[in-house]
Amino acid sequence: MIRYLLNLLGPTLLLSTMATTANAQDGIEEEARWSIAIHGGAGTIDRDKITPEKDAEIRAALNQALEAGSAVLEDGGSAIDAVTATIIILENNPNFNAGKGAVFTWDKTNELDSSIMDGSDLSAGAVAGINGTKNPILLARAVKDHSPHVMLSGEGANQFSREQGLEQVSPDYYATPYRLKQIDDLRAKKVSAADVDYKFGTVGAVAQDRDGNMAAGTSTGGMTGKRWGRIGDSPIIGAGTYADNRSCAISATGSGEYFIRLGVAHEICARIRTRWQMAIREAQLTVPKDKDDNYTYVIHASEFQLPDEEIQQIADDVIAELGALGGDGGIIYATPWSQAGYSFNTTGMYRGRATSEGEQSVAIYGDE
Incomplete structure (x- = not known):
């Protein structure tokens, strides 16, 4: 065959x-394989805008997050647990726009969003416009695991967090001098809303575990200076986060309105799933038939995978469509065949990946 x-x-x-x-x-x-990919934001990330010290600091943070997720997967843990562990590390690091270090709204408050999805059963949880919870990804996970809902928002989500016994923090926990300067500059009209964020610091992770299960998660503070309870793509299942064992796991970062309009995360997974099914049918047509016109062999889906270049092309095509609409940003992906990678249309993207084959790499700039 x-x-x-x-x-x-x-x-x-x-x-x-x-x-x-x-x-x-x-x-x-x-031994069954595993893979994981992470991101910490995509945007105008140029070498001349980052000091060598900050470059090293961010790479160390990405490696720490990768190691946390990889340890779960290497020990036979689930993809959903690996994604959760990874994002907690990133939420606790003030270099990113999620948890500690989240950006401020126009009113100088914090409104955080997060989501998580399990590709084995398509269960998902999301929260939008929350504060008070130290790790928003844990609240999204609690919505998935301990409520009949998919998304909670605002004070209701905050109340649910307290009822679940999640660690609470005071409003000043999220603040950093860098984020306070950003919002002060914006409010003083020293910079425009378009210019204040040179990069999107949203964080995310996608993974495949040794059992072949997929998971994805995303967490963000949103957009600097946002008003009127604005919600981006990060907590929206299908836009900023999606996972399906039959296709892939996706986490996105960038200009959320465009990711929502295109349904980027689900769109990539849908195209991979469709192409895989087509490839199986095409392969079946090559099998000889017996004298009764029956195939001498029936190809099973588990016998082969989509090659790396096809997965990358699908991801690149959707990101190109995002760009054509006017959107900037990128995605990370993991597949049922232990592939892990990224696609972005910005000058840089904080990113990394690791696999059971021994790979572990992080990168920042587009030429890496």
């Missing part, structure tokens, strides 16, 4: 399939 898939799936996958088959014949059971 392998030779019938060669032209469709490429030599890299063929060799992987042959190796798996050989190991099975030799009685060697391959």
Whole structure:
């Protein structure tokens, strides 16, 4: 059967399939793989705008978050737990716009958003416009696990957080001198709303665990100077976060209004799922038939994956459509085939990925 898939799936996958088959014949059971990708914002992130000290600080934070998620996955933990552990690290780091270090609204308050999704059963939880909870991702997780709802907002979500016993903080917990200067400059009209955020500090993680389950999560303080209870894409399932074992896991960062309009996270997953199903049908057509016109072999979906370049092209195509609408930003992805990567249309993106094959890398600038 392998030779019938060669032209469709490429030599890299063929060799992987042959190796798996050989190991099975030799009685060697391959250990299931895992993968994880993270982001800490995308935007105008240029080398001349970041000091060497800040560059090193951010890379250290990304590596710390990757290590937290990777440890969960390496120990056989779930993708949803890995995503949660990773985002907590990023929410606690003031270099990002989530949790500690979240941006301020026009009224100099904090309104935080977060969401999480489990690709194994499509369960999800989200919160919008909250404050008082130290780690918004834990509140989104509590909505998913301990309520009949998907999204809670404002004071109702704050009340639910307290009832769930989540760690509470005073309003000044989120503040940093950098964020206070941003909002003060904006209010004093020293800069425009478009210029105050040179980068989007939203954080997120996506993962596949050893059981093949997918998960995605996103957390943000939103947009500096936002008014009227503005909510972006981060807490919206299908726009800023989506996970489905049949396709992929996505977390987004950028100009949220455009991600909402395009439904970016779900759109990428839907295209991957559709393309995979098409590839299976195309492969089936290459199988010889017997004298009764029946296929001599029925191809099962578990026998092959979409190649890396197809996954990347799908992600790049959707981000290009986002750009055509006028939106800036990027996404991270993980797939059921242990691929992990990113796509963005900005000059930089805080990002990283790790796999069970030993890869661990972080990057900031577009040329990395």
